[in-house]
Amino acid sequence: QVQLAESGGGLVQAGGSLRLSCAVSGGTFRRTGMGWLRQVPGKERELVAAISWGGGSITHYAESVKGRFTISRDNAKNTAYLQMDKLRPEDSAVYYCAARTEKLIGTDHQEYDYVGRGTQVTVSS
Numbered sequence: 001q002v003q004l005a006e007s008g009g010g011l012v013q014a015g016g017s018l019r020l021s022c023a024v025s026g027g028t029f030r031r032t033g034m035g036w037l038r039q040v041p042g043k044e045r046e047l048v049a050a051i052s053w054g055g056g057s058i059t060h061y062a063e064s065v066k067g068r069f070t071i072s073r074d075n076a077k078n079t080a081y082l083q084m085d086k087l088r089p090e091d092s093a094v095y096y097c098a099a100r101t102e103k104l105i106g107t108d109h110q111e112y113d114y115v116g117r118g119t120q121v122t123v124s125s
Contacts, residue, residue, distance in 0.1 A: 002027040002114040004097045009119030012087055018121060020082040022097030030054055033100045034073055034080040037109045038093035038121075045109045048095070049082060052105045060107050065091075087123045094118040 008020040024032065035050040049071035052058035056073045070083040080097060096119075098112035106112055 002032065002099050002101070004099060004114055004116035006095065006097045006116045006119040009095060009121045011122045011124065014087060014089055014123055014125050016087050016123070017083070017085045018087065019084070020095055020097075020119060020121075022080040022082075022116065024078045024080065024097075024099060027099070027101065029073075029078040030075050031101060031103075033102060033104075033106055034071070035098040035100070035106055035109075035112055036071060036080075036082045037096040037098050037112070037115065038091075039096070039118075040093045045096070047107065047109045050105050050107060051080065053103060058105050060105055084121070087121075089123045089125045092122045093120075095121050 003025045005023045033053045036048045039045040050060040051071045068086045073080045097116040099114040100106045100112045
């Protein structure tokens with residue numbers, strides 16, 4: 001059973017940066033594809049970024065965050081990260097770490113088998 005624990009959320013001004021971390025336990029991290037999802041009340045959860053298992057050579061981003069967010073992974077620390085730069089008020093949401101035990105990168109939020117409890121990100125204007 002894979003367990004995920006997010007950290008790093010908070011309040012930031014527009015244009016600022018935050019880095020989210022996701023500590024993963026259980027399973028084999030190198031054989032786990034990782035993703036970050038987000039959700040605002042009343043809207044469907046969406047995939048923000050994804051990274052393939054192994055060395056993480058393949059990444060995928062939602063159009064709305066391309067060029068601003070960067071997903072990465074550290075297999076030695078069993079941790080995935082989401083670096084968020086140039087934040088906008090519309091980025092405010094609960095951000096969830098997600099994992100899937102498939103080699104193919106997951107590009108939709110429904111393709112993930114495990115989801116963390118989430119961390120709140122609020123961007124003020």
